[in-house]
Amino acid sequence: MRGRRSLRDFTLLVWLLTAIVVAVIHRWVPESTWLMVHLIALGAITHSLVVWSSHFTAALLRTRPDGRSRRVADIRSGLLAVGALLVFIGVPTATWWLTLAGALLVSAMVLWHGFTIVRDLRRALPGRFRVTMRYYLAAAALMPVGAGFGTTLAWGLSDRWHANFLVAHTMTMILGWVGLTLVGTLVTFWPTVLRTRMDDRAEALARQALPILLAGIAVTIGGSVAGVRPVAAVGIVIYAVGLVWFGRCLIAPLKNRPPREFAPASILAGALWACVAIVATAVHVWRADDISLATNYSLLAGIWVAGFLLQLITGALSYLLPSAIGGGPRVVRAAAVWFDKWTAARLTVINGGILLFLLPIPSWAKVTVSTLVMVALALFLPLMIAGMRAAALEKRAAAAGEEPSLPPERANALTGSGLVAGIAALAVAMSVGFGMDPGAAGLATPTAATAEAVAPTGQTVRVEVAAVDMRFEPSSVRVNPGDHVIIELTNTDPTNVHDLMVGDVRSPRIAAGETVELDLGIVGQSIEGWCTVVGHRQMGMTFDVLVGVDDPPAPAAPAADGHTMHHAPAGDPDAVLGQVVDPVAPPRTEETVHRHEFRATEEPLEVAPGLWQRRWTFNGQGVGPTLRGKVGDVFEITLINDGTMGHSID
Secondary structure (H helix, E strand, O other), rough: HHHHHHHHHHHHHHHHHHHHHHOOOHHHHOOOOHHHHHHHHHHHHHHHHHHHHHHHHHHHHOOOHHHEEEEHHHHHHHHHHHHHHHHHHOOOOOOOOHHHHHHHHHHHHHHHHHHHHHHHHHHOOOOOOOHHHHHHHHHHHHHHHHHHHHHHHHHHHOOOHHHHHHHHHHHHHHHHHHHHHHHHHHHHHHHEEEEEOOOHHHHHHHHHHHHHHHHHHHHHHHHHOOHHHHHHHHHHHHHHHHHHHHHHHHHHHHHHHOOOHHHHHHHHHHHHHHHHHHHHHHHHHOOOOOOHHHHHHHHHHHHHHHHHHHHHHHHHHHHHHHHHHHHHHHHHHHHHHHHHOOOOHHHHHHHHHHHHHHOOOOOOHHHHHHHHHHHHHHHHHHHHHHHHHHHHHHHHHHHHHOOOOOOOOOOOOOOOHHHHHHHHHHHHHHHHHHHHHOOOOOOOOOOOHHHOOOOOOOOOOEEEEEEEEEEEEOOOOEOOOOOEEEEEEEOOOOOOOOOOOEEEOOOOOOOOOOOOEEEEEOOOOOOOOOOOOOOOOOOOOOOEEEOOOOOOOOOOEEEOOOOOOEEOOOOOOOOOOOOOOOOOOOOOOOOOEEEEEEEEEEEEEEEEEEEEEEEEEEEEEEEOOOOOOOOOOOEEEEEOOOOOOOOOOO
């Protein structure tokens, strides 16, 4: 039993530690935001839901797992971890077959878990709270549906379908797989954690709420896939109604015994953030267009993950892990000393920090506050390890007949001093953030382009960019501060959709042969851009707007023929042009076949006295070579492209 618990808890620990590492080094990790969210949701949460729903099934049905069933559960957990790992590798590297294999393996393990619950139901004696197993089975059936939507997202879709499947995927997984499992568990778990009596209506309300919750999920999926966002939002609202209907049975235990320890307080905080996230998601799904829905979804993901999922899992494990060791109340108290350490301060930092992050504070303040929140969340891991060690030592002491090392009653962990300490920590983080941010005097975060800080030049730079074979051609454009930059993006890749996001401006996703304009407005500093389709950025689809003047050449202005030229500020009006184009035609020859080589390059040229431009040239000259012949002569032209983008000649 000890080995099985070690394997079970070790897998969870690995996912949580990996998520922390990715959060720390996220700037150097491909698809770091996606990876952090899914390390928690697909890794830690899915593993925990499978393990602990099996635990509650066995407890409620009074089925005692034997050695064989434990070994099978270990195999299932291991394969579940392998499937999740394949997804974590496949999505950032844009290896779709690997993503598909991982999703299929994860789905198969969850369905296997569901079949095990059905088997246990059939062989168990009739008893109360069998409705909990119905919730688990419905959740297990919905999980492969959500995984299917997620795998389709990884294929790369147009904006319309990407937005539709994004809502379908996230809501199926959160409301279905996670939400139904949680609601079914809270029927008995919530009063147990509070150590008080259950509401007599709990089982009946859970039974009545299940059809409402399933109807809400079905409407949400149907509206999302059909592209009718208001219908999807209505589905989320229907789900919320089901939660309210069931949630009435959670109030009486809360009134009887308000939270005194970390476990119930953290679970309660997570449930409150889930309510906020449901309302915010419904509003966002209803109002957002295709592009803004996907672009701004990361903020909702932060509420769901940090506010709901992480507080839920840390709270639940703070109660479940000591109980699973066995040994009676004295063992639980030994672990609780560690699990309840700094409870008020940790919860104040986590929940206050999330609330502050949602406000329009400067970017550096967001960085310092979110770092503090991450530290408060990560503290759970060393406290968990210390708590489990203390519980194991206390269990040995009990077996040896020694007296308990702790008092029989647990103290209230929600102290006023902890609240003050948490508020003080947030105040320090905010002060540091405001001090580091040059724009901290105001509450608005500065924009990427900082157009207000530079005077417009009156020049419009229009650059043609092609998406070809997982790269942009050209991959950069150099402009002057104050230029108005417009990018004409054309997708010439016959196998993939692409888009371009520069700063906080993103183009629609376009299929092969389509062209779209991306207006960056007045730019004042260099901006990084990339294709937002998952994995494409890591495969080289990046584009840079470089602002500033190097040695003579600098950024682009539109040429009369539609190509982009690069200009520098006007030079000295009294300067003399250093090189002039010879106006005399080349001499006539007696040849009837004329062979010429044109080499396309990009060269800095003086086009007026003191005015330099980076020009597209044939043979290094801004004006193409003049060719002379007679009517009937043959001209054979060899074109060599040494530039950074495609060229042709007429």
